[in-house]
Each structure stands twice: as structure tokens, then as C-alpha cells.
Amino acid sequence: MSYEKLTIKQVIEKIGNNELYLPAIQRKFVWKQEQTEKLFDSIQQGYPIGTFLFWFLKRPHIDSYVFYKFLQDYHQRDSYLNVRIPNPELKDEIIGILDGQQRLSSIYLALQGTYAIKKPYYSWTNNNAFPKRTLFLNLLSDVHTDEDNEFNFSFKFITKTEANEKANDKLWFKVREVLTWDKDSPPVDEFYDQLMTDNNSVPIVLAKLNESETRNRIKRIVRDLHSRLVREELINYFKIEEQELDNILKIFVRVNSGGTILSKTDLLFSTIVANWENGRDEIENFITTLNKFGDGFSFNNDFVMRNCLMLTDCDVLFKVGSFKTENVLKIKDNWENIKCAIQKTVELLVEFGLNGSTLPSQNSVMPIAYYAMKGGVFNSKTKYDLKKYLYHALLKNIFSGQGDAVLTNFRNTLRVKNTTNDDFIIKETEFKFDSIASTKLPSNKSLKITDDDINEILGYKKGTSSFLVLSFLYPNFKFEQIKFHQDHIHPQSQFTEAKMNLANISFDNQKKYLELRDTLPNLQIMEGIENIKKNKTPFKEWLNSVDDSNNLTVPDKNKFLSDNYIDQSLNLDFDNFLHFHENRKTKLKTELERLLK
Numbered sequence: 001m002s003y004e005k006l007t008i009k010q011v012i013e014k015i016g017n018n019e020l021y022l023p024a025i026q027r028k029f030v031w032k033q034e035q036t037e038k039l040f041d042s043i044q045q046g047y048p049i050g051t052f053l054f055w056f057l058k059r060p061h062i063d064s065y066v067f068y069k070f071l072q073d074y075h076q077r078d079s080y081l082n083v084r085i086p087n088p089e090l091k092d093e094i095i096g097i098l099d100g101q102q103r104l105s106s107i108y109l110a111l112q113g114t115y116a117i118k119k120p121y122y123s124w125t126n127n128n129a130f131p132k133r134t135l136f137l138n139l140l141s142d143v144h145t146d147e148d149n150e151f152n153f154s155f156k157f158i159t160k161t162e163a164n165e166k167a168n169d170k171l172w173f174k175v176r177e178v179l180t181w182d183k184d185s186p187p188v189d190e191f192y193d194q195l196m197t198d199n200n201s202v203p204i205v206l207a208k209l210n211e212s213e214t215r216n217r218i219k220r221i222v223r224d225l226h227s228r229l230v231r232e233e234l235i236n237y238f239k240i241e242e243q244e245l246d247n248i249l250k251i252f253v254r255v256n257s258g259g260t261i262l263s264k265t266d267l268l269f270s271t272i273v274a275n276w277e278n279g280r281d282e283i284e285n286f287i288t289t290l291n292k293f294g295d296g297f298s299f300n301n302d303f304v305m306r307n308c309l310m311l312t313d314c315d316v317l318f319k320v321g322s323f324k325t326e327n328v329l330k331i332k333d334n335w336e337n338i339k340c341a342i343q344k345t346v347e348l349l350v351e352f353g354l355n356g357s358t359l360p361s362q363n364s365v366m367p368i369a370y371y372a373m374k375g376g377v378f379n380s381k382t383k384y385d386l387k388k389y390l391y392h393a394l395l396k397n398i399f400s401g402q403g404d405a406v407l408t409n410f411r412n413t414l415r416v417k418n419t420t421n422d423d424f425i426i427k428e429t430e431f432k433f434d435s436i437a438s439t440k441l442p443s444n445k446s447l448k449i450t451d452d453d454i455n456e457i458l459g460y461k462k463g464t465s466s467f468l469v470l471s472f473l474y475p476n477f478k479f480e481q482i483k484f485h486q487d488h489i490h491p492q493s494q495f496t497e498a499k500m501n502l503a504n505i506s507f508d509n510q511k512k513y514l515e516l517r518d519t520l521p522n523l524q525i526m527e528g529i530e531n532i533k534k535n536k537t538p539f540k541e542w543l544n545s546v547d548d549s550n551n552l553t554v555p556d557k558n559k560f561l562s563d564n565y566i567d568q569s570l571n572l573d574f575d576n577f578l579h580f581h582e583n584r585k586t587k588l589k590t591e592l593e594r595l596l597k
Contacts, residue, residue: 004054005233008043008107009179014095015108021067022105023055023096029071029105033115033133036106037155040135040175043228044153044221052237053099059092066275067096071105072113073132077124098240110135111176111229115157133157136172137225139195139218140208153221168204171195171218178226186226188219269301272308275328286339294350295357303362304342306407310366311338311373313415313424316407341373348378352387353471353484358464363399364390367410367436374415374426385433391472392437392447392596395457395465402442413439449596457592458585461518462486470525473565473591487526489564489584492517493536494574503575513577521585522577524564540572565591 014020042049097104109115114132122129141154163172181187192215199205208214228234272279283304291297308331309316345368368386399406413436415424437447460466467486495517500510516522534542543557561568565587570580
């Protein structure tokens with residue numbers, strides 16, 4: 001990777017000569033006109049405008065990716081997508097802009113194009129509400145040198161009419177004009193003489209132009225502007241000659257210099273957008289819908305794109321080749337079925353009591369979505385086995401590392417080739433945990449729970465993992481209907497030094513109390529409302545309390561204890577916590593062995 005320089009004019013000429021293109025990056029042009037005006041203010045002051053990343057690509061690699069021409073005319077309402085170039089001018093080498101798209105697009109648009117944004121108070125349907133604007137510089141504006149002013153020079157996108165209006169404090173100069181001036185001998189004096197002639201009709205302006213101070217200042221401004229755009233090599237770029245696209249994406253993610261940093265997912269997503277015009281809107285709208293289910297999720301492009309590959313039987317490896325044109329078209333043709341399968345899966349997650357904060361691995365739900373996509377049956381038995389798979393996968397952390405390989409192996413377990421065509425169908429319409437648990441996984445991973453796993457689970461402290469275990473231990477709770485909390489049975493507020501001393505807990509046992517306080521045997525799941533009522537009340541006191549809002553009869557107490565794996569004959573006083581913890585740990589271990597092994 002080498003470091004090289006160009007002038008802004010040279011870059012503009014390369015774009016005009018079809019030498020520079022934009023790879024199919026996810027984002028449209030997003031800069032506001034104020035950002036472009038500020039960029040030119042920085043250029044005029046001689047500030048650095050950051051480095052760029054230029055990708056020099058040769059044939060035949062050019063044909064394996066999608067490129068766009070630079071945007072020349074921005075329109076806020078109408079489509080302003082860059083024009084796609086299937087075969088960039090049939091050149092043997094082109095340059096793709098990997099980093100600096102927004103800056104270069106803004107520079108090119110300002111110096112070669114127009115910027116149309118809606119005028120205030122106009123209707124969006126009124127075509128006259130979007131006049132074309134060009135970048136001008138007000139030569140009569142005061143040049144600020146103090147730190148209180150964000151802009152030192154008055155660059156502004158204005159219409160041709162506004163530029164021609166006669167005013168005492170405005171003298172608009174079209175910025176792109178300096179590109180036509182000679183590099184070494186800019187006609188600054190001739191330009192100024194022409195200004196004098198053009199402004200005879202505005203006496204105050206003419207009087208200002210006759211002042212030596214104004215004359216020197218304006219000549220200095222336009223001479224500096226010409227120098228910045230035509231003479232000085234302000235475009236500093238890294239030259240990359242790597243041809244493999246996946247390696248390019250790695251380089252981009254590491255070197256990206258600022259702004260809204262694009263990830264590999266963003267760039268891969270761009271290949272979908274390039275081959276599916278409405279792909280971006282379809283996927284982003286769907287993600288918004290998914291994330292509103294239940295208590296909310298945090299699904300993103302990565303999740304949906306991986307599902308698209310998984311559910312259409314494409315290679316699930318997250319690389320450029322997986323999103324080749326034929327695969328994108330396959331995704332597009334199956335999009336409605338993909339959405340239904342993913343949505344059914346997320347609805348099941350809500351039924352299981354999961355949400356964005358309690359689902360540690362989004363990859364883990366993709367085999368369920370695949371089962372749904374292929375017509376799998378959802379009944380009480382299959383839902384139980386699906387839940388069993390999911391919780392085993394999460395508790396065993398199956399998808400940490402080599403996630404693509406794990407997904408591929410699970411999919412192979414679920415599917416078989418259709419004898420009548422090349423499509424895949426599921427082996428069994430009823431999901432069976434034992435079948436998927438036999439899947440051979442990389443790095444000797446396994447869904448099977450061992451005695452060591454059970455002992456480790458019993459030591460979980462309050463958090464995502466403990467909630468997963470508890471929600472599996474309370475299978476009859478209607479998580480999709482009622483909000484449940486993870487609760488300390490003996491409340492956390494009891495474990496203070498003062499209260500433990502009051503309960504005559506020895507110093508050595510106090511340390512044990514604190515070590516065990518947040519672990520699974522002292523945790524339960526309660527309805528949110530009940531948990532709020534219980535709050536800091538000591539457990540035995542709360543259990544024995546009887547009032548209008550919480551009328552627990554003796555049989556109800558026994559049922560509560562039984563449902564929560566607590567021995568009904570157990571002493572529930574706080575000073576018996578260690579025995580309580582050990583007793584409940586034994587009960588939980590027996591139940592977990594039954595459920596998980």
C-alpha cells in the first residue's frame with residue numbers, strides 16, 4: 001500500500017474521464033449542503049481534509065463487483081442514487097473509492113453538479129419547491145479569524161437567480177470558475193477588472209471594489225481558492241492494488257478514517273442493494289418490525305442477511321461470493337417466505353420469554369427459522385424440542401467462533417435433497433432435539449449437557465445466562481402475555497453487614513452468604529407486579545403475609561414453594577440461608593438433569 005497525492009482538479013478530471021468510481025457501498029450520498037459548505041471553508045483555509053483510500057482494480061476482477069458513477073445532481077425528493085455501471089467503460093483498470101466517498105462526492109457535486117433541496121413552506125409535491133443550487137462564494141463577506149465563527153468564508157449553495165441579485169453586501173462568485181483558469185498564471189487581475197465592469201449598476205459595491213483594501217482581499221481570496229483547487233495536492237490517498245474483494249473489505253474496515261464507519265456487513269449488504277432495487281427498504285423496514293416484538297429485540301442487517309443465505313440454501317459463509325447476483329435474485333424471489341419464517345421464529349422467542357437483552361446469540365435462532373422456512377410443524381411437542389435445542393445451544397455457547405460452520409452443519413442435519421429437483425427439503429416435519437443433538441460440530445463442540453455443565457450452571461450469577469436457565473425451569477409461564485422479573489428469593493437487601501450481624505451470622509458465614517447471594521439457587525422468576533410487591537421484604541415474612549392485594553392461603557404457599565423448587569418443610573429464616581441454598585441447589589440439579597441431559 002503506497003501513499004500518493006492529487007490535486008482536486010485532477011480528481012475531478014479523473015471522475016469526468018470515467019477513471020474513478022464508487023463501489024456499491026450501502027449508503028447513498030448523505031451529506032447535507034452545510035457539510036459541503038464547511039468542507040470548502042476548510043479547503044480555503046488550507047486545513048487538511050483527511051486521507052482517502054483508492055482501490056486500483058484490474059480486469060477480470062472489475063467485472064465481479066458493482067460500481068457506480070459519482071452523483072452529479074442531488075435532488076432531496078426524487079431519486080438521487082448513483083448510476084450503476086455494469087461494465088465500467090470497458091476499461092482495463094479503474095479506481096474505486098473505498099474511503100472518502102462522502103467527501104469526494106460532495107466536492108464533485110459542488111464543482112460539477114447541482115444541489116436541489118426543498119424551499120421552506122413549499123409542498124413536497126410542488127416541483128418548483130426544488131430549485132437547482134450551485135456552490136458560490138460571497139467575495140464581499142467579512143473574512144473571520146476569531147474562534148467564535150464556525151465558517152471563516154461565506155460558501156453557499158444558491159440558485160442562479162440569487163447569484164444575480166444586486167445587493168450592497170453580496171458579490172457571488174461561482175466556485176467552479178477557477179477550474180478553468182490556467183494552473184500557473186490565473187487571470188486574477190483580469191477577473192477583478194471584469195468585476196468592476198459588471199457591478200457599475202450597484203454604486204455601493206463599486207465603491208467597495210475601488211477600495212484598495214477590498215481589492216487586495218478579494219484578489220487574495222480567489223488566488224487562494226485557485227491554488228487550493230488547481231495547484232495544491234490536497235487529495236492524499238493510500239493506493240491499494242489488492243484484487244480479492246474479501247481482503248479489500250478487511251482493509252476497508254481497518255483503515256476507514258472517520259465519519260460513519262462502514263462494517264463488512266454494510267459492504268456486503270451493498271451487493272444485495274446493487275442487485276435488488278428495493279432491497280434496502282425491504283430489509284430495514286422488516287428489521288424495524290422484528291425489533292418491536294415482545295419486550296424488544298436488537299436484530300440488524302447482519303442477522304437478516306445471514307438468515308437470507310441460510311434459508312435459501314446458499315453458502316452461509318459471510319463473504320462477497322455468497323452474495324453473487326444469482327443468490328441475491330434467489331433471496332429476492334423468496335423474500336416473503338423468508339420474512340414469514342423469521343417472524344414466526346421471533347414470535348416463538350417471545351413465547352419462550354426471550355428479548356434483545358436475554359438472547360446472547362442471534363445465530364442460534366437461525367436453524368429454527370430454517371425449520372420454519374421448510375414447512376416444519378409447530379405444536380406443543382416440537383416447540384418443547386425447539387426450546388430445548390435453543391437453550392442447549394445458548395448454554396453451551398455453541399456459536400462462539402466458527403459460527404458459519406456450525407450453521408452449515410445444523411442445516412445439513414435438518415435437510416435432505418429433494419429427489420424431484422435440486423431443492424432441499426427437511427428430513428422430518430416434526431423437530432426432534434435428539435436428531436439435532438447428534439450433529440457433528442467443529443472443535444468438538446456438542447449440544448449435550450454433562451455433569452460438569454450442570455455444576456457450572458448452578459453457579460451462574462444473576463444475568464442473561466441465569467435467566468435462560470430459570471425460564472427453562474418455569475415452562476408453564478406465559479412469557480408472551482406477562483412480564484416476568486428475575487428475583488432474589490432472599491432479597492439482596494438482607495445481605496448487608498448490619499443485617500447479617502443482627503441475624504447473628506458469623507464472620508466466615510457472612511463471606512459465604514455474599515458469595516452465594518446472586519447465584520442460581522437464590523434466584524426465581526416472578527411476575528413483575530408480584531416482584532415489586534415483594535421488593536425488600538424478607539422471604540419468610542413475605543410468604544406468610546396476607547393482605548387484600550396478595551392473599552396467599554396455606555395451600556397456595558405450598559404450591560408456590562413446590563413450583564419454585566423449595567422444600568416445604570425447610571426453615572426459611574435468613575439465618576438458615578446456607579442450608580436453604582444447598583437444599584434448593586440439589587432440587588435444581590435434579591430438575592436440570594431431567595430437562596437437559
